Amino acid sequence: xxxxxxxxxxxxxxxxRISILNCDYTNSMFDYFLWYKKYPAEGPTFLISISSxxxxxxxxxxxxxxxxxxxxxxxxxxxxQPGDSAVYFCAAPNAGGTSYGKLTFGQGTILTVxx
Amino acid sequence: xxxxxxxxxxxITKRGQNVTFRCDPISEHNRLYWYRQTLGQxxxxxxxxxxxxxxxxxxxxSDRFSAERPKGSFSTLEIQRTEQGDSAMYLCASSFxxxxxxxxxxxxxxxxxxxx
Numbered sequence: 001x002x003x004x005x006x007x008x009x010x011x012x013x014x015x016x017r018i019s020i021l022n023c024d025y026t027n028s029m030f031d032y033f034l035w036y037k038k039y040p041a042e043g044p045t046f047l048i049s050i051s052s053x054x055x056x057x058x059x060x061x062x063x064x065x066x067x068x069x070x071x072x073x074x075x076x077x078x079x080x081q082p083g084d085s086a087v088y089f090c091a092a093p094n095a096g097g098t099s100y101g102k103l104t105f106g107q108g109t110i111l112t113v114x115x
Numbered sequence: 116x117x118x119x120x121x122x123x124x125x126x127i128t129k130r131g132q133n134v135t136f137r138c139d140p141i142s143e144h145n146r147l148y149w150y151r152q153t154l155g156q157x158x159x160x161x162x163x164x165x166x167x168x169x170x171x172x173x174x175x176x177s178d179r180f181s182a183e184r185p186k187g188s189f190s191t192l193e194i195q196r197t198e199q200g201d202s203a204m205y206l207c208a209s210s211f212x213x214x215x216x217x218x219x220x221x222x223x224x225x226x227x228x229x230x231x
Binding site: 004006009032036041042043044045046049051089091093094098099100101102103104105106107108 | 119146148155156157158159160163165170171206208210212216217218219220221222223224225
């Protein structure tokens with residue numbers, strides 16, 4: 001049961017334009033969401049998070065939007081830069097667990113930003 | 116502070132052999148996690164420690180897998196009698212957290228295991 005889904009395996013964007021990465025979830029108990037970025041040969045690094053009490057969180061060029069009724073979140077990158085080219089994962093902590101570090105990840109979306 | 120360190124970076128082994136991976140977390144972090152990632156998938160939770168106590172194990176962690184964190188610092192993950200299906204990237208992450216609160220994981224670069 002894939003509780004966190006990223007249905008777009010890849011996304012290609014021109015430098016300077018907006019990148020929009022999407023994520024859907026099925027577990028209505030999830031109350032916190034994170035985005036991680038992963039470069040080849042490196043581990044994932046935390047990018048941005050959002051609590052379910054909010055519908056938007058912004059950090060510089062990165063904004064995450066949460067639509068609880070649709071069980072959908074999206075990551076917007078504006079403007080996109082070639083250095084943003086990486087795999088992006090959305091994730092949610094296991095609801096009701098003892099640790100918020102036990103994450104359920106989506107399959108990832110490969111973002112390529114062309115100069 | 117050099118972040119989370121994992122050793123080795125790559126491991127090639129023959130089916131049936133035992134392998135052991137090591138993870139050194141960020142020094143002040145009390146929690147340590149092991150994840151596994153296969154091609155085209157996101158990382159999957161395997162197990163976690165708070166200090167030296169192993170608090171949770173995934174059903175993905177068969178009897179052939181064992182993890183330890185003997186002094187609440189570094190951790191080892193051992194796979195006995197490896198199978199080709201064990202081929203994956205094994206990721207370690209650490210964090211500092213108290214109770215069930217939102218925590219930020221810091222991941223190592225992983226150990227890529229190939230079972231021939």
